[in-house]
Amino acid sequence: MSDSQRIRLLSSSLIVGFFLMWEVLCILLNVSDLVLPRPSEIIVTMWTRFPVLWPHILQTLYSTLTGFTLGVIIGVVLGVMVGTSKIAYAVAYPLLVGFSSIPKVAVVPIFVLWFGSGTTPAILTAMVICVFPIVVNIATGLATTEPELEDVFKTLGASKSEILWNVGLPRAMPYFFASLKVAITLSFVGAVLSETVASNMGIGNVMMTASSNFQVSLVFAGLIILALMGVSLYAAFSWLERRVTGWATRGNDIAVT
């Protein structure tokens, strides 16, 4: 068994063990369903309520991905603008860091104020919350490009845009994809948060409603669904990262014969 297989086996048994512990402790300590339902109950709820939950899952996914896509577009454009000019980079960097450290949750009330509750604030929150990591990463990737690599193109008489396409952007790709992983997670958090506060759709809203009706196992079912969605989104983007920017990690496969 290889190292990676062993690690995979261990982490799956850790996850299974966690839920088993939970189940067993609930039974042993006789914990009430209203406080902490057992995993088996949660799974049953998830199964029986699935037809009702499904549209909400799609809604959350829709808000997340739409906001994320908009955020990526804005982030890339801003990042390229900031990263290609040394002066712009130096001038804008403090502002960017400042912006990105504001708790973006605080924008939800503002969006609700402007656009009312519903899908729009969820999309906008998902967007705003993921823009900054992308801008900062693209700009850093571009600004730290080795001048020697650019020199190769300059001696050939390449134009600025050719240098950007052939050196700057590929060079910034590992940064970009690393930031996508972070960004998709943030977008997801943003969308769910906004749904929780101001929407009548989405998993966030389901959990909020269920909680006020004391449907505790439904609240937990929502939580598990969110966890699964979050993990899948993250996994999808780290897979993409590995596919696209394998050169940056250099597979060290040493053949053993």
Add this chain to the structure above:
Amino acid sequence: MSGGMNMSASIPATPAKPAMPGPVHIRPALELQDASVVFGAGDKAVTALSPTSLKMKSGDFLALVGPSGCGKSTILKLVSNLLHPSSGLVLVGGKEAKAKELRIGMAFQNPTMLPWLTIEQNIMVPLKIVEPFKKTFRQDKKGAFRDRVHALLRQVGLQDFATHYPWQLSGGMLQRSNLCRALIHEPDLLLLDEPFGALDQFTREELWQIMQNLYLDRKPTVLLVTHDLREAGYLANRICVMSARPGRIISDEPVNIPQPRDIGMIYSPEFVEMTQGLRELIAQVRST
């Protein structure tokens, strides 16, 4: 010591339609007029190159030798327009150095391969950027251009590494790829910065012969920086010696041995005598 100067004195300041027959199209002549380079300003200013003048005829093969740090790489960067002179002028083809106007092939001192491209794709970069190859790059990159890259790789013994990534190659292999990239677009002006430095003697001598054939084939103007006096003597028509930092050119001598030269020649008494002379000269300038 100044015996070689008569050669460059005959070059017209501007290569205005030279009367001489020969090359199919005009090769760029190259000229530095008291060009100097100073990095930084004030107390921290570093003079990388004292005012230097140098003229090269089209089709010249000039070797530049001198102690480390004397400004050889700086001269190449001036000619390729990566640096602008702090004073003086750099003329390429009679005009102020502008990379766009002619085909330059440059092999940098440190092989700078793009890490996200395979060796083959790296070597194709000039074809992607430089006309007339650029026009047909999309059609030809899987066909004619790839064959061309492979042919060149075969010459330098890297045919099996075309689809490897730069980090999978050794230092000497990278240097050979670096040379291929400088040659692939048949440049009119070749700037080579110690292109054979990291190679063993046999590979090096092999590449010298390849280099000589390529040169005699197309007669580009070549400016070669090297620390190897035998390399300079074997390949070049002219050898310039630079003084220690901040450098100037202190000797400029032609190499009057007809080309093509046989590689065995570098062990002949006359050749050894010539390199000995250069050696002593450099030893002198290093100590002053």
